Amino acid sequence: MATTTLTAESIGTTIEQNDIVLVDFWADWCGPCQRFAPVFEQSSETHPDVVHGKVDTEAEQQLAAELQITSIPTLMAFREGILVFRQPGALPGPALEQVVKAVKDLDMDDVRKQIAERQGADA
Secondary structure, eight states, rough: OOOEEETTHHHHHHHHHSSSSEEEEEEETTTHHHHHHHHHHHHHHTTTTTTEEETTTTTTHHHHHHHHHOSEEEEEOOOOOEEEEEEEEOOOOOHHHHHHHHHHOHHHHHHHHHHHHHHEEEE
């Protein structure tokens, strides 16, 4: 499965309707983004069960601002609609592979429990 272009209109639905979604925030003028692009594309071929979406921060400035993207590339990973990973910087292939494996291996019941505990502590 190739990468998908995500926009402010499509990102929410994409995250809600798919088990695992990786999102690469990038721009044309960004050298590290250009170097990360083939690594991200290869991951999309290796993991067709994971949606690999790309957000052009120049075209989607409002979305990037809402998600507090201050450095690109930034990679976000969502599992069952929950943000479980966020990191700026271009990852090498093996590191991206580790992220995908870690996201797939998450115990989402435990993640939801931790979120509930944190929210209870904040109240």
